[in-house]
Amino acid sequence: MSFITIHNVWKNYGQTPVLENIHKEVEQGSFITLVGASGCGKSTFLKMLLGIEKPSKGNIILEDEPLKAEPDGERGIVFQRYSVFPHLTVQENILIALEFQKKPLIARMFGSSKQQALQKVNALIERVGLTHAMNHYPHELSGGMQQRLAIAQALIANPKVLLLDEPFGALDPGIRNDMHELVKELWQQDQLTIFMVTHDLKEAFSLGSRLWVFDKVRHDPHAPQNYGSQITYDLELSTDVDDSEQIAIAEEIKSTLHIDQSEAVIA
Amino acid sequence: MRLINRHPSRPLKWLLGFLPFVIIVMVYIGASHQRLAENPNDKLLPGISKMVTSMERLAFEPSKRSGDYLFWQDTLSSLQRLAMGVGISALIGLVIGLINGAIPLVRANLSPLITAIALVPPMAILPILFIIFGLGEVSKVVLIIIGIAPFIIRDMQARTLEIPAEQLIKAQTLTANTWQILLRVLLPQILPRLLDTVRLSLGAAWIFLIAAEAIAATDGLGYRIFLVRRYLSMDVILPYVVWITFLAFLIDWLLRIISQRLYPWYHSQKAVQGQTT
Ligand SMILES: Nc1ncnc2c1ncn2[C@@H]1O[C@H](COP(=O)(O)OP(=O)(O)OP(=O)(O)O)[C@@H](O)[C@H]1O
Ligand SMILES: [Mg+2]
Numbered sequence: 001m002s003f004i005t006i007h008n009v010w011k012n013y014g015q016t017p018v019l020e021n022i023h024k025e026v027e028q029g030s031f032i033t034l035v036g037a038s039g040c041g042k043s044t045f046l047k048m049l050l051g052i053e054k055p056s057k058g059n060i061i062l063e064d065e066p067l068k069a070e071p072d073g074e075r076g077i078v079f080q081r082y083s084v085f086p087h088l089t090v091q092e093n094i095l096i097a098l099e100f101q102k103k104p105l106i107a108r109m110f111g112s113s114k115q116q117a118l119q120k121v122n123a124l125i126e127r128v129g130l131t132h133a134m135n136h137y138p139h140e141l142s143g144g145m146q147q148r149l150a151i152a153q154a155l156i157a158n159p160k161v162l163l164l165d166e167p168f169g170a171l172d173p174g175i176r177n178d179m180h181e182l183v184k185e186l187w188q189q190d191q192l193t194i195f196m197v198t199h200d201l202k203e204a205f206s207l208g209s210r211l212w213v214f215d216k217v218r219h220d221p222h223a224p225q226n227y228g229s230q231i232t233y234d235l236e237l238s239t240d241v242d243d244s245e246q247i248a249i250a251e252e253i254k255s256t257l258h259i260d261q262s263e264a265v266i267a
Numbered sequence: 268m269r270l271i272n273r274h275p276s277r278p279l280k281w282l283l284g285f286l287p288f289v290i291i292v293m294v295y296i297g298a299s300h301q302r303l304a305e306n307p308n309d310k311l312l313p314g315i316s317k318m319v320t321s322m323e324r325l326a327f328e329p330s331k332r333s334g335d336y337l338f339w340q341d342t343l344s345s346l347q348r349l350a351m352g353v354g355i356s357a358l359i360g361l362v363i364g365l366i367n368g369a370i371p372l373v374r375a376n377l378s379p380l381i382t383a384i385a386l387v388p389p390m391a392i393l394p395i396l397f398i399i400f401g402l403g404e405v406s407k408v409v410l411i412i413i414g415i416a417p418f419i420i421r422d423m424q425a426r427t428l429e430i431p432a433e434q435l436i437k438a439q440t441l442t443a444n445t446w447q448i449l450l451r452v453l454l455p456q457i458l459p460r461l462l463d464t465v466r467l468s469l470g471a472a473w474i475f476l477i478a479a480e481a482i483a484a485t486d487g488l489g490y491r492i493f494l495v496r497r498y499l500s501m502d503v504i505l506p507y508v509v510w511i512t513f514l515a516f517l518i519d520w521l522l523r524i525i526s527q528r529l530y531p532w533y534h535s536q537k538a539v540q541g542q543t544t
Contacts, residue, residue, distance in 0.1 A: 052436060071439035082431040087455045087532050096451060097441040107447040137532040150437075157441050 003028035003193060004049075004161070009058035010228070011044055017228035018044050022058070024212075024231065028160075031187050031194045033204035035253070036214030040229040042197040045214070046163045049195060050075055062161070073101075075161045076154030080169050083150035084138045090149055091134045094121045097156045121156070128152040128182060144175035148182065155186060162187075164196040168203070176200075180207055201250050211235040213253055313502035321502040337491065341507075345476060345488040346514070348404065352411025353472050357465050359416045361457065364423020369453055370445070374424070385417035389475060397483060407479040414475040415468040419461075426460040427453055459530035466522050473515060 002025035011019040018041040026032065034042045047053040048060060051070050060067040062074065071077070084093050098117045099107050109117055125131055128148040138146055147167055154162060164183075168176045184207060187194055198204050204211055213233035220226040233253060275283055299312040313321075326338040363381070367374045393410055400406040430453060438448050480489030488511055495503045527534050 050436065050440075071436050073440065073442040076440050077436060079433045079437075082433040083437055085434060085437075085452060085456075086536055087530075099451070100438070100441050100443040100447050104444065104447070107443070107451045137535075139532060139535045153437070154440065159440065 002026060003030075003063060005061040007058050007061060009048065009055040009060060011041065011048065011053070012056045012228075016225050019214075020217075020228040020230050022231060024234070026193065028193055029191050031192075031207065031209040032196070032212055033208035033210070034195060034197045034212050034214060035199070035201060035204045036229060038199075040214045040216070042214055043165055046077075046165050046195060046197060049161065050077055050163055073157045074159055075163060076157060076159035077163045078147065078150045078154050078165070078167045080166045081146075084146060084153060086138050089135050089137055090125060090130055090141070091118070091121060093138070093149055094124060094153050094156050097153060101157070124152050124156055127186075142175075144171050144179060147171065147179060151183070151186070155190065160193060162192050162194045164194065166197050166199065169199060176203070183207065201254060205237060205250060208237050211237055310499040310501055313505070317502045318506050321500070322506045325503065335486075337486075340486050341488045341491050342510070342514070344484075344486045345480065348407050348480075348487065349411070349472060349476050351404075352408045352476065353415070353465060353469065355408070356412045356416040356419055356468070356472075357461060359412070360419025360423050360464070361461050364420045365427055365449065365453060365457055367420070368424040368427025369449055378424070381417055381420050384413075385421060387413075389414040390478060393479065393482065402483040407476065407484070410479045411472050411475045415471050418468055418471070419464050422464045422467075423457060423461060426464075427457055430456055456533075459526050459533035462522050462526040462530075466519050469515060469518060473511065477511075 004024075004026040006022050006024045006026070009019065009022040010017065022045070034045065036042050044053060048055055049067070051068050051072070054069060068074075077083075085096065088096060095109070095114075095117060096107075098121070099109050102113070102117075103109060122131070122134070125134055128151060130145060130148055130152070133141060133145060138149065141149065150167070168179050171179065180203065183194075183196075186192065194208075196204075196207065198207075211233065212231045214229045215232040216224075216227055217230050217232060218227040235249065295312065296315065299314050302309045302312050303314060322338065326336060329335065330337050363377065367377055367381075389410060392413065393406075396406045396409050396413075400409060434452055435448060438452050443452070476487075477489030477492070480487035481493040484490040488507055492504050492507050
């Protein structure tokens with residue numbers, strides 16, 4: 001059995017199909033990047049992996065067990081925004097995960113147990129480069145720093161699967177490159193399985209070990225809502241693939257995606 | 268430069284803000300002078316000096332009947348009732364509103380009831396309160412609670428529901444249980460919003476307090492105003508009204524300062540939202 005098996009999954013919202021017939025197996029340690037036109041169901045797919053949406057048909061198996069129908073510590077998430085707690089400092093935002101784990105009733109640590117936990121917290125803060133901002137509140141951080149905090153927060157609970165929904169969409173290109181390095185490093189060190197949605201094709205190719213393209217296969221020109229998306233490309237990405245070859249595939253994907261001009265510029 | 272882009276300097280802002288008050292006082296003094304010139308016994312617009320002597324008597328001379336300094340006694344009694352009523356309402360509003368907002372099963376159970384209670388006009392059930400609780404302190408406090416608690420509950424519920432779902436999901440991925448989420452994610456974020464709501468509900472709380480004191484009390488700011496009304500003692504009523512207004516302003520200001528001190532993250536968040544939306 002694979003680490004994750006997505007078994008014939010369909011998803012409708014009311015009468016509207018969003019995803020059709022998704023059938024995939026994923027190995028542990030994969031880094032899957034998901035691309036597709038806006039509204040094609042990428043976030044919906046992540047929500048099903050997270051357990052906050054249920055497949056209308058089919059099921060998802062994680063390590064031989066059906067996926068739990070609510071979020072838990074096995075799956076971490078970083079959203080585009082609103083991911084961190086605004087009322088806690090950087091350090092508290094990460095410490096709180098350990099407090100949740102260790103203190104079911106008061107959800108707070110004191111004294112030596114807190115000191116011990118803080119060592120782990122501070123090490124992680126250092127890893128994502130936020131040591132100098134340890135005692136700042138999220139509103140005092142830049143967008144990139146907030147996302148680094150969100151990533152650190154997701155990692156402290158030691159999830160098996162990390163879900164990233166356009167985590168860098170709001171960041172400018174320079175910071176984005178730093179973030180790519182960070183995520184890549186964390187992925188390689190922690191044996192995580194990562195699913196990352198992005199609108200940036202270059203990011204999708206350079207970061208992942210596997211690329212999925214979501215697109216509609218069936219079209220009804222009079223009623224475009226009649227069909228949902230499927231995974232139309234499933235590419236193994238390896239770093240030694242010749243760049244020109246990847247660019248050719250990227251061009252092909254770009255032309256099949258229904259990405260309009262403005263988005264094509266981003267990608 | 269367009270009018271919308273012209274901002275007053277700091278001193279000018281103070282000056283502009285003060286001006287209306289000065290004008291009102293001037294107009295009052297002028298009108299009072301005029302009436303007193305025509306009829307020295309006029310009670311409607313007493314002169315400032317008359318008000319000062321009346322208030323000196325109430326504030327600095329013990330009452331002949333009880334030996335109390337009536338003005339301070341009134342202030343203390345009213346503030347106590349107000350604090351009890353608002354404090355208990357805030358506590359009820361916080362607990363029920365938070366749990367209602369956070370837990371759908373409880374919300375389904377309680378929300379319709381609270382909406383219905385909020386629609387009952389509190390003044391209409393004041394007689395019921397007097398019948399049940401007697402004419403003592405409890406009735407007055409309970410009137411304030413019935414008057415403002417439903418509003419605070421509903422507002423706290425709405426504020427709880429406003430907290431982005433992403434945060435609740437994040438907490439769950441960090442293995443938090445429901446209780447932990449209430450305690451560490453929702454409660455601390457709701458507290459500054461509770462202070463906002465309490466500030467908004469204070470106006471209504473004063474109305475209910477003064478109404479209750481007017482009808483059944485032996486002291487209190489509202490009691491005194493309605494008592495001296497019989498003698499047309501505007502020289503007491505007017506300073507009392509100004510004093511009540513000042514107290515209301517002071518309490519509001521204190522709550523705002525406390526909130527800014529305790530919850531800096533909340534206020535800068537609000538400032539940022541104010542800029543972008
Ligand atoms: N809760 C919901 N109820 C009804 N329809 C929904 C709901 N959530 C999403 N949808 C619909 O499902 C479709 C897919 O939405 P989804 O958010 O997954 O798209 P996406 O691929 O993430 O798009 P984007 O790239 O813009 O984020 C959209 O047409 C959206 O309108
Ligand atoms: Mg999306």
